[in-house]
Amino acid sequence: MSDVEFWYEFASTYSYPAALRAEEAAAPMGLQIRWRPFLLGPIFHDLGWSTSPFNLQPAKGAYMWRDLERTCAALGVAFTRPDPFPQNGLLAARMALALPDGDARGAFSRAVYTRQFAHGADISDPQTLAEVLEETGQDAGAVTAQAQTPPIKDALKAAPAQAQSYGIFGAPTWRTSDGELFWGNDRLEDALGWQWGLNGVQTL
Amino acid sequence: MSDVEFWYEFASTYSYPAALRAEEAAAPMGLQIRWRPFLLGPIFHDLGWSTSPFNLQPAKGAYMWRDLERTCAALGVAFTRPDPFPQNGLLAARMALALPDGDARGAFSRAVYTRQFAHGADISDPQTLAEVLEETGQDAGAVTAQAQTPPIKDALKAAPAQAQSYGIFGAPTWRTSDGELFWGNDRLEDALGWQWGLNGVQTL
Numbered sequence: 521m522s523d524v525e526f527w528y529e530f531a532s533t534y535s536y537p538a539a540l541r542a543e544e545a546a547a548p549m550g551l552q553i554r555w556r557p558f559l560l561g562p563i564f565h566d567l568g569w570s571t572s573p574f575n576l577q578p579a580k581g582a583y584m585w586r587d588l589e590r591t592c593a594a595l596g597v598a599f600t601r602p603d604p605f606p607q608n609g610l611l612a613a614r615m616a617l618a619l620p621d622g623d624a625r626g627a628f629s630r631a632v633y634t635r636q637f638a639h640g641a642d643i644s645d646p647q648t649l650a651e652v653l654e655e656t657g658q659d660a661g662a663v664t665a666q667a668q669t670p671p672i673k674d675a676l677k678a679a680p681a682q683a684q685s686y687g688i689f690g691a692p693t694w695r696t697s698d699g700e701l702f703w704g705n706d707r708l709e710d711a712l713g714w715q716w717g718l719n720g721v722q723t724l
Numbered sequence: 725m726s727d728v729e730f731w732y733e734f735a736s737t738y739s740y741p742a743a744l745r746a747e748e749a750a751a752p753m754g755l756q757i758r759w760r761p762f763l764l765g766p767i768f769h770d771l772g773w774s775t776s777p778f779n780l781q782p783a784k785g786a787y788m789w790r791d792l793e794r795t796c797a798a799l800g801v802a803f804t805r806p807d808p809f810p811q812n813g814l815l816a817a818r819m820a821l822a823l824p825d826g827d828a829r830g831a832f833s834r835a836v837y838t839r840q841f842a843h844g845a846d847i848s849d850p851q852t853l854a855e856v857l858e859e860t861g862q863d864a865g866a867v868t869a870q871a872q873t874p875p876i877k878d879a880l881k882a883a884p885a886q887a888q889s890y891g892i893f894g895a896p897t898w899r900t901s902d903g904e905l906f907w908g909n910d911r912l913e914d915a916l917g918w919q920w921g922l923n924g925v926q927t928l
Contacts, residue, residue: 567781577771579893583905689783701787706910 523552524715525695527688528629529560530609530616533574533584536637537591538692538705539630545708549716555625557613558679560691566684572606591705598638607636608644610676614667615649617675619658627656727756728919729899731892732833733764734813734820737778737788740841741795742896742909743834749912753920759829761817762883764895770888776810795909802842811840812848814880818871819853821879823862831860 526542528535542553564572574581585601592599612632619625631652635641641648646664653660666672683693687701694702694711698718702711730746732739746757768776778785789805796803816836823829835856839845845852850868857864870876887897891905898906898915902922906915 577893579888579891582891583893583907586905587907684783687783687786689781689787701790703787703791 522550522715522719523554523697524711525554525556527556527558527683527691527693527695529558529691530612530629530632530636530643531572531606532560532691533588533605533637534591534705535692536588536633537595537597538708539626539633540595540597541705541708543626546712549712550719551712551715553626555616555621555629556679556683556695557616557625557629557676558683558688558691559610559613559676560680562680563684563689575605592637597634600638600640602636602640607642610644611646611667612643612649613676614672615653615663618663618666618669618672624656624658628652628658631656726754726919726923727758727901728915729758729760731760731762731887731895731897731899733762733895734816734833734836734840734847735776735810736764736895737792737809737841738795738909739896740792740837741799741801742912743830743837744799744801745909745912747830750916753916754923755916755919757830759820759825759833760883760887760899761820761829761833761880762887762892762895763814763817763880764884766884767888767893779809796841801838804842804844806840806844811846814848815850815871816847816853817880817883818876819857819867822867822870822873822876828860828862832856832862835860 524546526538528539546553560572564570569576572581574584589599609632616625616629616632619628632643632649635648635652636643643649650660650664653663686695686699688695690703692703692705692708694708696702696711696715696718700711700714702708702714728750730742732743750757764776768774773780776785778788793803813836820829820833820836823832836847836853839852839856840847847853854864854868857867890899890903892899894907896907896909896912898912900906900915900919900922904915904918906912906918
């Protein structure tokens with residue numbers, strides 16, 4: 521009961537700093553992060569949106585890019601605006617699901633975000649993703665093959681509906697063990713504090 | 725140059741805790757808040773929206789109400805969900821503009837938010853607003869009359885376009901003296917810190 525679920529989509533901008541920060545922030549509180557990749561496309565589609573709301577609402581998009589730049593500067597990590605945006609994170613998400621939840625999935629996911637948002641790489645490119653797998657200690661061929669199997673494809677296909685059933689509408693979203701949701705990179709600490717409180721109550 | 729502009733709309737949910745917190749957070753840093761009431765309706769209209777995005781996107785709306793409840797609990801202030809939502813804040817915004825920026829406008833604005841979000845009052849009701857004026861030490865008759873004059877009406881009518889020219893797309897938005905924007909109640913501290921840094925540079 522000491523886990524906080526991290527629901528993330530590889531194209532999601534604020535999921536980049538969120539992914540980099542999550543485990544380091546959780547560890548001192550004795551909390552673990554569960555890595556829950558999903559896709560926002562089907563959720564946006566249900567709202568009648570064909571692309572990111574940051575593209576549909578130019579003023580909000582311009583703000584987000586500037587805010588993300590500030591956020592990354594404060595965090596001391598590089599930032600490059602991906603082009604095109606949003607990127608297609610389907611294969612990356614399948615690979616993440618093909619890796620065991622924990623260190624392997626976390627390291628891979630962080631590295632995909634860094635490729636995209638620090639180095640401007642195209643994360644729909646299988647070669648780029650193979651490099652990320654290798655650099656995070658995985659067997660790129662084996663993981664790529666497993667990512668294309670029906671159980672993985674089906675798991676990712678089911679993820680958006682599961683997210684919606686929890687009330688999730690965007691990324692990053694933190695979900696505590698009692699089902700509370702905290703939306704946004706800047707709500708990580710609130711989510712960890714909430715889970716910490718729950719755990720304290722349970723062990724009294 | 726030690727001011728932070730607080731752009732707020734009376735129907736905006738997160739502007740309620742923002743309005744209550746702003747001056748208390750700014751004072752220890754020697755910063756002042758400039759109260760800039762505006763209307764989101766025309767900005768939403770430009771996006772093709774007929775109501776609040778929290779109504780247009782039910783999952784996001786449900787999250788917001790729960791999150792606002794948590795935010796108010798953490799702040800130690802009462803919370804009642806307004807019905808209907810969003811409220812019509814036109815008259816309240818005109819009255820705010822009819823009051824001098826500073827203590828008078830701040831006290832009135834905080835009291836309007838408290839009526840709406842703590843007590844569930846209808847803030848389009850002139851009688852409710854007259855009571856708020858009286859309880860914050862104003863001459864309700866005089867302010868109500870001034871609120872209906874062309875200069876005040878024109879000033880409020882011009883406010884959304886001015887906000888848009890700054891890149892503002894929602895409320896609350898904090899704007900520092902160099903034009904940086906910080907969107908959301910939870911970005912108040914970031915905005916104050918940014919302005920504090922600017923002032924420090926200027927006085928060196």
